[in-house]
Amino acid sequence: MKIKQRTIQQQIQIAIISISIFSMLVLGIGTFMLTTNKIVENYQQDFYYSLQTSDNIVELQLNSIIEGMRNLLLKEAYMKALSEAGEEEGSYFSSKETRILEKSVNELTLQQASVQEVLSVSLNGKLHIHSKKSDLSQYTSFYRNGEILKQDWIKEAQDADGKELILGSNALTGKEDTLSIVKYLRGYKEDSGVGYLVVNVSKNIFKKAFENRGNYKTNCFMVVDENKENQLIYFQGDENYKEGIYKAYIEDSVQSGKTSYIFSTRGSFVNGWKLISGIQSSELNAQKISIGTLISIMILILFGVGMFVSHTIARRIYMPLKKLERTMQSVEEGTRNITEEFDDSEVGLLGQKFKEMVNNNLVLRERLLYAKIKQREQELHLLQEQINPHFLYNALDALYCMAIVHEEDEIATMVAALSDNFKLSLNKGSNLIQVRDELDHIRAYITIQNMRYKDKFHVQIQVDSSLMDKKILKLLLIPFVENAVYHGLETKIGEGNIWITGHEEEERIVFTVIDDGVGIDDMSKLNKGYGINNVKERIELYYGENSEVVITSEPGKGTRVKIVLMENEMRI
Template identity: 30%
Template sequence: MNRLLQKMVRIFHLQKFKNRILAALIVLSILPILLLGFISYNLANQALVKNHIENNQSRLKTTSETSDVIFRNIINTQRLILSDQTLRQELIQSGSSRSNDQDIIGWQTYAILQRILSNYLVDQRYIDSVCVLDNAFRSVCYGRSNLIDSYQNNPRRISQTLWYQKSLEAKGKEIFIDYNVLENKPDTFSSVKLLLNPEQFSREPIGLLVVNIKKSLFSNMLDERESEGMIILDSSDGVVKTVYDSRPDSDPMYTIDSLSFVLQELEKKGYITSHYTNQTTGWTYLSVMKNEDLFRDSVQIRTATFAIAILITLLVLILSVFLSSKITSPIRQIKNMMMDWSKGTGTTTASDKDELELIGGTFKQITTENRSLNEQLIRSQLKGKEAELRALQAQINPHFLYNTLDSIYWMAMIDKNEQISKMTVALSESFKISLNHGKETIPLSKELEHIKHYVTIQNIRFSNRFQYIQDVEEQLLDKMILKLILQPMIENAITHGLERKVGKGTVKLIGRLESETMIFIVEDDGIGIEDLAVTEMGYGLQNIRERLLLYYGPESSFEINSVVNQGTIVEIRLPKDKEGS
């Protein structure tokens, strides 16, 4: 082994100190660069997969909650149909009839069904058809023919189907089936409800209600990219079946294996998956994406990384040759001085220039690294501010509030209380604008819409005591501003200025664009503020000040002026060049 090493040393002329320094510089410089490029590429891929899964998990949850709202609207439609006493009597009479006489459900039942659905205010664009069947499985349908394609020769075969048995087991609870139970229509699926007589203690069945739903509700909800796919699976019967698949040319899944096995098979085929379970249906919402599609941009990063590494390697080779000569030059000078001294020449011409250049080069390197560290520190501070901004804008669980508002709306509909219905719709729309899909900024027009919903709610509460005047330049309406900045000012004006005032009050919003600055003024004719300093220290105003400072910086301003028993004026100035960033 030692002989082999010595032979290699002789072949590469490493006996010379200069060549040894050159070899050491090459090994210590090139290998770490290549290793760093390899590690950086793998870490970037891991981070890319992690961010993709986290983002898709959040998107799937939002999609599921949005579809839950639609499913609940359909469930409420079914319950509204059952609540109609005339329709129940039609079903009871038709179910007890054994002949084709006039007691059988027909055009009168259709008219009742049409009236109920026409008066129902919730969006019905995803409902394909609605069919009511009596206990003899005679049907009346709204949105399609009364003939049931799959059972028109023998409707009583419906009682032998699995979906009908599931509706009996549900005992009046609404169930969702992954296919259209009445006809071969692959772009729809069904919701089935066994109709029980609420007027009887025994709650005997009086019929069946089938709502066929368009699968387009899924594609319309999703912000699908070309490289991503969305699959919805139903595994409620111990069999995994495909409800919806957005991928083109994909075969439907139908397997007796578990859902976990399906996920493993997709991963073996090169898919990255994220999944979420829908609360209403129990279906699994699955997001899939091919590895090569996710890493397509990463391959370009890898190519650029190795290209830079090769370029740096060439530069290191050149610099290594130059530096090895510079490092060994003082040794050669000392060697020559020793040889001259031994010959009695007495020459002492030695240069200390290399040492100074080494110190200068080290100082430049320290300066460069210090600049890089400062840039990293600034980026870390910016991320901290962004995290603080998001913490200040933390929001409540939208799923809970949507369900609550939906319940209030239906209670008001049943009691025919238009004021509560109107207030609930205004609050729901206001809440949707506040959420804004998690975005920090919204168009000014949306913020103004939010204000109008809030004023509507307050005027319902206080019998139209407040007049809201809006004077905003049209060129500002499409400008992006930080959300929930102007609405709290209107809220403060009404709550602290106009509610305590005797009689009616007015609050006015003025919006102007001057040069590069957006100016908003909120003024009221309320009771004013006695102690302005204490008011400005309140949590609400402090929150707005901090958000303005974090997002817009010192270029923004927030001023309050008030006169007791005359009113209050609030002025907000925002830089125009920050909008939409």
């Protein structure tokens, strides 16, 4: 079903209303986005400073524990017991060494409420654990055969060369409820190692640091170790959001701003750690509801005003256009002399110009048609006169060679064929030629070429008898035969064949020229040749744009040319 075309008045109204709505939407959306961005910026700025405070709190607590660990280096009895145990055989510390280790590390656990366990490890893998917990079964496997020395953190502690390393989980068991501070203990008398110290600290030290969540429901805090493939060290907030917000942070790290969460991040004093505050975007956007409502109401009011104004303006513009429309309608119905008067407005001036154009149109049209016909005739004659004469030169060259070499009657035959060829080419100055004469032209051409190439070429012609008396453009088929000889069959080893067919299909005449030559490996080369392009242009000029020349080729097998002539569009 056709959609009814809108009137000019309707189009003007729609245009004005559309521009108004677009402007209002741009203004509204711009204000909305600006408000949204400001809310996000405020959240990220506020919580950035909050994370800074949290990091300072955590740093103070961990530095206090690290200071206690360093104090153990000053306890000669502790260092000596650990050193001697590393030189003795066996899997366990002696009773005396155990008492010394217990006494030395007890002060650290008493002073630091967050310290859960202190593990002392000798160089040969002996393990002593001082713990606030009663169940130490998780460490049983580490007492035997120096098993503890096989862990990765041992090598990391040695590489740190006495500097404390903070690990995001339990160094021995990998459990996530504690973090471990490990240290390689240098000798108390000489520059050599005496063992390792591991302090397991409860992650509750983060709890107090991240107390300020604001009045947000989905706001969460995380501590992430960037050096451990974004390992989540600590999470504080609603556990229902834990998995989603952590996954969103990983995606946000890869594609910034592509998640439904908003993050504020800050690097921690611990190398590779990051403190993160995250919140769902929808919660921050809650403040935008009132602004969005206000903007919507303003848009509705402005829409009503715009409707009234657009109707008034459109009507004032439409009335002169309606007058012009009626005038154009009368011209469409056959009026050639316009008497309608127009005012001095822009539309009136347009009507006046239209009036002058219509009144002068008939003369102008006749002049244009005459000029176009003359131009077409000139183009046709020019194209006809530009046909490449290289065949004449080749034929004369062959005639000369045969006259020198053979001195026989074949020269007469060749001259007769050449004479026929020229006669058919000139065709008494006419652009049209009967199909039978065009075919005779081809036979004469092949006769001459066979005398040059010792009967190398064979032509088979199958054209319907009904076409023989029809007239076509002269030199329509011969350029394609010539092309088949020179580019398809001449370079072929042995004899070659050309098949020419012709028949009628309704109001079309279809010719085909097929050869079994070497084919064309690059079809773009055809566009560089003058002869083929000349024929294509002549066919388009005489038989219209719906006529066509289609060339297909397969290297090594031959080339096929299909020529379609539209009889009903012939312009002769």
